[in-house]
Amino acid sequence: MVYDVIIAGAGPVGLFLACELRLAKVSVLVLEKSEDPHSPLKQLPFGMRGLWGPSIEAFYRRGLLERMAPPPRAEGAPGQPRPGSIGSGAPLRGPAGHFAGIQFDYRNIDSSRWTYRLPGPADTQFGSEMEQLERVLSAHALSLGVEIQRGHGVEGFEHSSDDVTVRAGGQRFHARFLVGCDGARSTVRKQAGFEFVGTEPEFTGYSIQVDIADPSILPLGRHYTPTGMYTQWQPGFIGMADFDGGAFHRTEPMTREHVQAVLRRVSCTDVTLDALHVASTWTDRAHQATTYRKGRVLLAGDSAHIHSPLGGQGLNLGFGDALNLGWKLAATIRGEAPDGLLDSYTTERHPIGARVLDWSRAQVSLMRPSQHSRALEAIVRDLIETRDGATYFAERVWGATLRYDLGEDHPLVGRSCPDFELEDGTRLGTLLRDGTGLLLDFGHEASLQALDGLWGDRVRYVAHDAKDRLGLRALLVRPDGFVAWASDTIPRPEEVTRAASRWFGTRDH
Numbered sequence: 001m002v003y004d005v006i007i008a009g010a011g012p013v014g015l016f017l018a019c020e021l022r023l024a025k026v027s028v029l030v031l032e033k034s035e036d037p038h039s040p041l042k043q044l045p046f047g048m049r050g051l052w053g054p055s056i057e058a059f060y061r062r063g064l065l066e067r068m069a070p071p072p073r074a075e076g077a078p079g080q081p082r083p084g085s086i087g088s089g090a091p092l093r094g095p096a097g098h099f100a101g102i103q104f105d106y107r108n109i110d111s112s113r114w115t116y117r118l119p120g121p122a123d124t125q126f127g128s129e130m131e132q133l134e135r136v137l138s139a140h141a142l143s144l145g146v147e148i149q150r151g152h153g154v155e156g157f158e159h160s161s162d163d164v165t166v167r168a169g170g171q172r173f174h175a176r177f178l179v180g181c182d183g184a185r186s187t188v189r190k191q192a193g194f195e196f197v198g199t200e201p202e203f204t205g206y207s208i209q210v211d212i213a214d215p216s217i218l219p220l221g222r223h224y225t226p227t228g229m230y231t232q233w234q235p236g237f238i239g240m241a242d243f244d245g246g247a248f249h250r251t252e253p254m255t256r257e258h259v260q261a262v263l264r265r266v267s268c269t270d271v272t273l274d275a276l277h278v279a280s281t282w283t284d285r286a287h288q289a290t291t292y293r294k295g296r297v298l299l300a301g302d303s304a305h306i307h308s309p310l311g312g313q314g315l316n317l318g319f320g321d322a323l324n325l326g327w328k329l330a331a332t333i334r335g336e337a338p339d340g341l342l343d344s345y346t347t348e349r350h351p352i353g354a355r356v357l358d359w360s361r362a363q364v365s366l367m368r369p370s371q372h373s374r375a376l377e378a379i380v381r382d383l384i385e386t387r388d389g390a391t392y393f394a395e396r397v398w399g400a401t402l403r404y405d406l407g408e409d410h411p412l413v414g415r416s417c418p419d420f421e422l423e424d425g426t427r428l429g430t431l432l433r434d435g436t437g438l439l440l441d442f443g444h445e446a447s448l449q450a451l452d453g454l455w456g457d458r459v460r461y462v463a464h465d466a467k468d469r470l471g472l473r474a475l476l477v478r479p480d481g482f483v484a485w486a487s488d489t490i491p492r493p494e495e496v497t498r499a500a501s502r503w504f505g506t507r508d509h
Ligand SMILES: Cc1cc2nc3c(=O)[nH]c(=O)nc-3n(C[C@H](O)[C@H](O)[C@H](O)COP(=O)(O)OP(=O)(O)OC[C@H]3O[C@@H](n4cnc5c(N)ncnc54)[C@H](O)[C@@H]3O)c2cc1C
Pocket: 008, 009, 010, 011, 012, 013, 014, 031, 032, 033, 034, 046, 048, 049, 050, 051, 152, 153, 154, 155, 181, 182, 183, 184, 186, 187, 188, 207, 282, 300, 301, 302, 303, 309, 311, 312, 313, 314, 315, 316, 317, 318
């Protein structure tokens, strides 16, 4: 059998991409190296992953949001994901996010500046457990007809201008496209020869679960010291950064003695560890593929970009890649894609990735155990307390103002579409569930009605007014929920035709 797409890696990004591709009715095989989807590092508290606005919106629009949200726990319990409204819901107080551990507060955020936001079910933020995310996405992928083969690590592949042959688990699989979602050390990226450039690490980060002989020695919370940084989320669950240039990462066995020595050094205490239960390391190496496509081979998620987990944006970046790539790759396979559609995946996603890498680098600068960094920290603390500062940090951390440069003037073009509620009560999020594009005609314009059906099932024409139309008369929304064209005045059909042809290809009639 020749699959339309083989995805290497059943991590969260590979699974979400598989769902997006199946939604567009192309055949998908996911090959996953590991037999067992479970790991303590995917479970709370280490497996906690903060989700930003665009990811939450994407899950809402695909009907997955409720299953992604964390199970209810006692208020304020350690590791508790904190839901919160970022639109015009009830005012919230307390920590809303952080930059290098410096928190900004809900009460300082001026979300009224985000002109094109509307309150709705996705107007929230929370963290979710990695294992839960993978479980939900895996079940959803299977229900859509994705084939997943575990214990089949991709070992290599050959690709021509027509197809790709993949070697995995002693078998050969054939497909029209291969997407590497196989994480930071991606085999696909290395074998296809993608250039992967960036900055080298300054520290080794540790995530550990330990028994501490005298817990009173090590206070909870995040602490910068003259020799490093550590965070104790709950007793015995610790993250720490040792500024060794990343030297220890993956080079030596992780013993209790070593971890204790590092913890003593970075905490400036004589803490004693009775036992080491879980330990893993990571670094702040920040690299990015210079392109996300080479012919029939593409990259998404950590295989395309790596950076430290500081600020928790890597997974969100990967979900955004999958959302952007899925419909474009499917349209290419179905022969419907206009010229350049698949290459717009790199054009749109690469700058977003580069920005996130820089965001993580900026946090490293502030974390260094130096007097210069403490001075910088003091300034950031002052700024983050202000309304402008908190709003700026919220925009960056939540992805609230994420925008692709689509070369159009209207300020909404390139942004995620607001969650309009139509006069019949339908919300935009529900209209996007099946992954088709939308032509929203709030003003029932006769000129737009004439375009109904011209792009077949690729664009659905919806003529309903919205309860709050934010001054708009009509807009064209891509399957990923981003606005391709918008008009505040009487729309000109030729503009819509031009925009629809750019994203959805030639008309059916
Ligand atoms: C401590 C920590 C905290 C983090 N916190 C956050 C956060 O709060 N928010 C956030 O957005 N991000 C966070 N991240 C980053 C986030 O976890 C990653 O960006 C995300 O897991 C990337 O997903 P992925 O699917 O691209 O890769 P992975 O999750 O690495 O999945 C890759 C999959 O591919 C498989 N694989 C590997 N090689 C092969 C092969 N050759 N063939 C087939 N399969 C293969 C692997 O087994 C794995 O299942 C954090 C990371 C860490 C380490």
